[in-house]
Amino acid sequence: MAYNGEDVIIARNNLSLVKLVIHKPKGKRKLGLLAGQINIPDDFLDKNELQTG
Numbered sequence: 496m497a498y499n500g501e502d503v504i505i506a507r508n509n510l511s512l513v514k515l516v517i518h519k520p521k522g523k524r525k526l527g528l529l530a531g532q533i534n535i536p537d538d539f540l541d542k543n544e545l546q547t548g
Contacts, residue, residue, distance in 0.1 A: 503515040
């Protein structure tokens with residue numbers, strides 16, 4: 496219902512608790528926001544092994 500623009504209100508004992516509304520994004524998501532700012536090691540996806548030392 497909220498997806499179609501209708502108001503959906505969740506109440507308990509005639510007290511409104513939550514109002515569901517459709518989410519309207521502010522704009523497009525920007526991908527690669529941290530490109531060049533972080534370093535992921537080449538063995539990141541390798542099997543985890545305990546290292547002692």
